[in-house]
Amino acid sequence: MKKTSNKVVLVGAGAVGTSFMYSAINQGIASEYVLIDAFPQAAQGNALDLADTMAVLPQPFTSIKAGDYSDCKDADVIVITAGRPQKDGETRLDMVAGNAVIMKSIGEEIKKSGFKGITVIASNPVDVLTLVYQEVTGFDQHKVIGSGTTLDSARLRRLLAEKLNVGAESVDAFLAGEHGDSSVAVWSRASVMGQPISKYISDGVIKQADLDKIREEAVHMAYKIIELKRATFYGIGVCLTRIVKAVLRNERATLMVGAKLNGEYGNKDLFTGVPAIIGENGWEKIIEWDLTKDEQKLFNESCTTLSAAISKAREAIKK
Incomplete structure (x- = not known):
């Protein structure tokens, strides 16, 4: 892991992902942030909205932008929240098939980028999708973390x-x-x-x-x-x-x-x-x-x- 500025990439700029990003920038945990989403306009709009905080934060970050999977190569941490949301009355395990396919696609793109850092996953059902991601990418199991409990x-x-x-x-x-x-x-x-x-x-x-x-x-x-x-x-x-x-x-x-x-x-x-x-x-x-x-x-x-x-x-x- 590089020891200069910290770079965090978010995959999935929906409500969970942007809540993480808002929390992260308020706590000043990294210097660079990148948002990736299946709908590029969502990533771009959220990046611009979050960038408006830079001038007033007590611990400002260096940059935030919408990007693509090539931005994963030199990231320290990738956070994955992509996938369809849980519906009213639905269990997390009900979501497994569709979100497993999405996670496979994401994992293949991240692996292709040359990423060497740590992945943190919150997409549901998180326990299952964390395993799917680790098996698809072949990444060291210790470098793949589910949000767990x-x-x-x-x-x-x-x-x-x-x-x-x-x-x-x-x-x-x-x-x-x-x-x-x-x-x-x-x-x-x-x-x-x-x-x-x-x-x-x-x-x-x-x-x-x-x-x-x-x-x-x-x-x-x-x-x-x-x-x-x-x-x-x-x-x-x-x-x-x-x-x-x-x-x-x-x-x-x-x-x-x-x-x-x-x-x-x-x-x-x-x-x-x-x-x-x-x-x-x-x-x-x-x-x-x-x-x-x-x-x-x-x-x-x-x-x-x-x-x-x-x-x-x-x-x-x-x-």
Whole structure:
């Protein structure tokens, strides 16, 4: 990775992509930005709109423009959000075939550019499409990161914080597995300011039934938002910024990203949400928690669900 100015390329200048870009430029994580979209006018219009912030930002960037896949060659990070959006009442896995074909096309173009950096993917179903991209490109698995359950876990933290009447930043709580309906709440690792959530249960502050309800609400939050305003984008935009910043600044931060399992947690050959160390080389190591028996069972079921969707995606891109 080059060590001069940081360059980020966005593929997919829709609501999710531009929310990421707006968050990224406000946090000053890079110097150069490029937007690529199947509709060039959308990329150009958003680039011009975002460029209007340059004169007033506390950490201004150097350049932002609409571009094409040739701009990927010297990028440090590519963020992919392209694909059709989730419809009201539709699960993320319902989108697999069509978006797998789109991801294959994108991956082939990026590989052709000579890109050597890190790719961060948020296109849905993200776990499946991250694997499609990695297999199509042949890129080092550690250099391909799915957004995983970063957003899901942020939702869980917020809801638990509201229940306990504390700040969300004081809460550590995690959803693992699929970014979707089968994700697993790892309550055995949840804590507030270092105090395990089990202590709050034993003290009568919160009940397991409350935690189950919070998990359900977090997992189905996207459906609620889509019903109300047709799409979700601000939360994932900020989560993508968090991941990309960890890469560009070599933070070695631990985040719930989509990393490829190679036997960790008893599963393999798929990307899914797990705790991993993130730095300039991508996801560097998966952290293996000792899950409870029930958590492991639910995680295995989530992986089985993803494996079935992966088969559909592979079938779709063969046609």
